[in-house]
Amino acid sequence: MLLWQVLGLGANKAGMEHPIPRFELSEHQFLALLVRAEPVLRGYARTLVPDWDLVDEAIQEATITMWQKRDQLESEDGFVPWARVILRFKCLRQLEKLRSRQPILSDEVLEKLAERSERRDPMELSVRERAFHSCFTQFSREHRELLLAPHHSLDSVVRLAERRGKSPNALYKLLARLRNQLTECVHLRISTEAK
Amino acid sequence: MDSHELICRYLHGVASEEEVRELDRRLRSDQALQEDFLVQSELDANLRQEAQLGSRDDVQQASSDESADHWQQNHRGRRMTVRILLALATVALIAVVTQAFLLPGSPQEIITVTSVSGPIAWTGDGGHVTNAIAVGEKLPGGTLELLSPDASVEFAFKDRSALTLAGLSAMTISNDSLNAGSEMQKKLYLRHGRLSARVQRQPRGRPLIVSTNTAELTVLGTKFNVETSPESTRLTVKEGSVRLKRLPDGKEVDVPAQQCVFASLENQNALPLQSLNSPVNRWQSELRQDVVMGKWTSRLWGIGVKLKKAVASGKMSEQEALKVYKQTAHLNDSAGSVWTVSSPVGALLVLSVGRSQDHPVHLQATSSILVRGRAFSRTPVKIGLNVEFPDGGFAGKYSTTIPASQFAVGEEFEMELPLNKFRDDRKTDVSPVGLELTDWWLVAKSSSGKFEITSVELANAPLRDKP
Numbered sequence: 001m002l003l004w005q006v007l008g009l010g011a012n013k014a015g016m017e018h019p020i021p022r023f024e025l026s027e028h029q030f031l032a033l034l035v036r037a038e039p040v041l042r043g044y045a046r047t048l049v050p051d052w053d054l055v056d057e058a059i060q061e062a063t064i065t066m067w068q069k070r071d072q073l074e075s076e077d078g079f080v081p082w083a084r085v086i087l088r089f090k091c092l093r094q095l096e097k098l099r100s101r102q103p104i105l106s107d108e109v110l111e112k113l114a115e116r117s118e119r120r121d122p123m124e125l126s127v128r129e130r131a132f133h134s135c136f137t138q139f140s141r142e143h144r145e146l147l148l149a150p151h152h153s154l155d156s157v158v159r160l161a162e163r164r165g166k167s168p169n170a171l172y173k174l175l176a177r178l179r180n181q182l183t184e185c186v187h188l189r190i191s192t193e194a195k
Numbered sequence: 196m197d198s199h200e201l202i203c204r205y206l207h208g209v210a211s212e213e214e215v216r217e218l219d220r221r222l223r224s225d226q227a228l229q230e231d232f233l234v235q236s237e238l239d240a241n242l243r244q245e246a247q248l249g250s251r252d253d254v255q256q257a258s259s260d261e262s263a264d265h266w267q268q269n270h271r272g273r274r275m276t277v278r279i280l281l282a283l284a285t286v287a288l289i290a291v292v293t294q295a296f297l298l299p300g301s302p303q304e305i306i307t308v309t310s311v312s313g314p315i316a317w318t319g320d321g322g323h324v325t326n327a328i329a330v331g332e333k334l335p336g337g338t339l340e341l342l343s344p345d346a347s348v349e350f351a352f353k354d355r356s357a358l359t360l361a362g363l364s365a366m367t368i369s370n371d372s373l374n375a376g377s378e379m380q381k382k383l384y385l386r387h388g389r390l391s392a393r394v395q396r397q398p399r400g401r402p403l404i405v406s407t408n409t410a411e412l413t414v415l416g417t418k419f420n421v422e423t424s425p426e427s428t429r430l431t432v433k434e435g436s437v438r439l440k441r442l443p444d445g446k447e448v449d450v451p452a453q454q455c456v457f458a459s460l461e462n463q464n465a466l467p468l469q470s471l472n473s474p475v476n477r478w479q480s481e482l483r484q485d486v487v488m489g490k491w492t493s494r495l496w497g498i499g500v501k502l503k504k505a506v507a508s509g510k511m512s513e514q515e516a517l518k519v520y521k522q523t524a525h526l527n528d529s530a531g532s533v534w535t536v537s538s539p540v541g542a543l544l545v546l547s548v549g550r551s552q553d554h555p556v557h558l559q560a561t562s563s564i565l566v567r568g569r570a571f572s573r574t575p576v577k578i579g580l581n582v583e584f585p586d587g588g589f590a591g592k593y594s595t596t597i598p599a600s601q602f603a604v605g606e607e608f609e610m611e612l613p614l615n616k617f618r619d620d621r622k623t624d625v626s627p628v629g630l631e632l633t634d635w636w637l638v639a640k641s642s643s644g645k646f647e648i649t650s651v652e653l654a655n656a657p658l659r660d661k662p
Contacts, residue, residue: 039240039244042240042243042244043236043239043240046206046237046239047232050205050206052243060327064327064329100596101598102575103210103211103212103215104215105218105219105222108223109219109222112222113222113229116229116233117233132241136241136242136245147242151242151245151246151247157207158573172200172203172207172209175203176200179203179235183234186238
C-alpha cells in the first residue's frame with residue numbers, strides 16, 4: 001500500500017473534505033499563525049524529505065494551499081495539525097521527484113516517522129529551538145563553520161575538507177560527532193531548564 | 196557505521212543506496228532511533244535556518260574581538276529581521292494568491308497561466324519580482340523569465356490563443372493597447388529562448404506581434420515556433436502564415452505553412468524560405484553551432500594552453516611549441532568541446548538541435564542518447580530533452596538523473612541513455628516516442644559543478660548492440 005493511502009490523505013482526515021467553518025481567519029491572523037508554526041513545519045518536512053530545495057518547494061506549495069483552504073480551519077489550536085496534513089501531501093509529491101535521483105527511506109519507515117513527528121508537541125519544539133541557539137553559540141568558530149557547511153551547498157563539506165587538508169570522509173565523521181555533541185547540549189539544557 | 200552517522204549522511208544526501216537500506220532496516224523496529232531521527236531532522240532545520248541567516252558572517256565576526264554577548268545580541272536582531280522578512284514575503288504571497296484566486300478579473304489581466312514547471316521569475320509592474328507563479332493565475336503585462344533548461348510555462352490569452360515558453364527563455368508581455376474597442380492587441384517581446392504558439396484568428400488590424408532582437412513577426416492566426424538568440428531568429432510555421440520583418444534592414448517575407456526562415460544579424464542579403472524537410476531519427480551535435488548555454492572552446496585553444504604549460508615547465512622550448520601550434524592550426528577549428536556555466540539553478544549546458552540540423556529530428560522507441568565528456572566534479576547531473584509535437588507546439592521536457600557516483604573527477608565518461616530512461620515529471624506515463632527533439636540539456640545540481648562535453652548524439656538503436 002502506498003504511503004499516502006496509509007496516511008489517509010484525500011479522505012476525511014482533519015476535516016478536509018466537509019469542513020464546518022467555525023471562525024474567520026483574517027490575513028493578519030493567518031500570517032501570525034504561519035510565522036509561529038514555520039519552524040515546526042520546516043522540521044516536519046525535513047523528516048520526510050532529505051533535500052532542502054524540495055522541502056522549500058513543499059512548504060511554498062503548502063502555504064498557498066493553506067491560504068486557499070483556510071476556511072476549513074476550525075480553531076487556532078488546530079492550525080499546526082491541519083497544516084501538517086497539507087504539508088505531508090506536498091512532501092509526498094516532492095518525494096516522488098527525489099526517488100529517481102537518490103535513495104530514500106521506504107514508505108513504511110517514512111510513515112512511522114511522520115506519525116511520530118505528528119505526535120510531538122509544538123511547544124516542546126520551540127523550547128528545543130531556543131536551547132539549540134544557546135548551545136550553538138558555544139561551539140568554536142571552526143566547528144560552527146563545519147556544522148553549517150552542508151547547508152550552504154552540496155559540495156561545501158568537500159571544499160572545506162580541501163581547505164583544511166582533510167578527507168571529506170573524515171570531515172563527515174567529525175560533523176556527525178559535532179551534531180551529537182550539539183544534540184546532547186540541547187538535551188542537557190532542556191532538562192536543566194525543566195528543573 | 197553507527198546509526199547516528201547514518202542519519203547524518205542520509206539527511207545530507209550523501210548516503211549510498213546500501214547505507215540507506217541499512218538505516219531503513221534499523222529504523223523499522225527501533226523506536227529510540229526513530230526519535231533520534233526526528234531530533235536530527237529538527238536540528239538540521241535549525242542549522243539550515245542559521246545558515247540562511249548568514250551565520251558565516253557572524254562566525255567571522257565572532258572570531259574577531261567582539262564579545263560573545265554582543266554576537267548573540269546582534270544575532271537575535273538579525274533573527275527578528277528574518278522573521279519580519281518572512282512575514283512580509285508571506286504577505287506578498289498572499290497578495291499574489293488573493294489576486295490570482297479570489298478577486299474578479301481586472302481589466303489589466305492579459306494572460307492566464309495554464310501550466311508551470313521549474314524555476315520561473317515574473318517581473319510585474321513597478322519591478323515587483325516573484326517566483327510564486329501558480330496555475331490559474333491571471334497576469335498583467337510584465338516579463339516572464341525561465342531560469343533553467345528544464346523550466347516551462349504555458350499560458351493563454353482571453354481568446355484562447357495558447358503559448359508556451361520553454362527552456363532558458365525570457366519574454367515581455369506588453370501592456371500596450373491600441374485602445375481599439377475592448378480587445379487589446381497582443382504584443383510580445385521574446386528576449387531569448389523558444390516560444391511555441393497556437394494563435395486564434397486575430398481581429399482585423401490588430402495582429403499579434405512578436406518582436407525579437409533581430410525580427411518582428413506579424414501573426415493573424417496560426418501555429419508556429421520561434422527560437423531567438425541575441426544575433427538571430429528562426430521561425431518555423433506549421434499552419435497558416437506569419438510575416439517576418441528583419442529589423443536591421445526592414446526586409447520582409449511571408450512564411451507559409453511547413454516552411455521556415457532564419458534571420459540573423461550576420462547575413463543581411465536574402466531571407467530564403469526553407470521547406471520543412473522530412474524527419475530523421477539521428478542527430479550528431481555540432482557543438483560550436485548548437486550551443487545555446489555553455490562555453491565553447493576549440494581544440495586549438497586547448498592545445499595552445501597545453502603548449503604554454505609545456506613551455507612554462509621547461510618540457511618544450513618556445514620555438515618547438517610554436518612549430519607544433521602552427522602545424523595544428525591547419526586543422527579545422529570547429530573541433531572542440533563545450534563546458535557547463537554556473538547559474539543560480541546549477542551548472543548548465545544547453546544545445547539546440549535545430550541550429551545544425553535542417554531536418555526535424557524525431558524520437559523513436561529504439562532511440563538512445565550518447566554523451567561523451569569529462570567530469571571535473573562529482574555531483575549528480577540531470578540530462579534532459581525538450582520536445583515538440585510534429586505539427587507544432589511544445590510537448591514537454593523529459594529528463595533522467597545521473598548519480599554523482601557515475602563520475603570520477605578528471606576522468607572521461609561515456610553514457611548511453613536509452614529513451615525509455617527519460618521521464619516527463621508532469622506526465623510520467625507519456626512517452627516521447629514520435630515527438631520532435633528541439634533541445635538537449637544538462638544541469639549539474641551544484642552551481643560549482645564542472646563538466647566538459649565533447650559529443651552528444653542521438654542514435655536510432657542501442658549503440659552497444661551494434662556489431
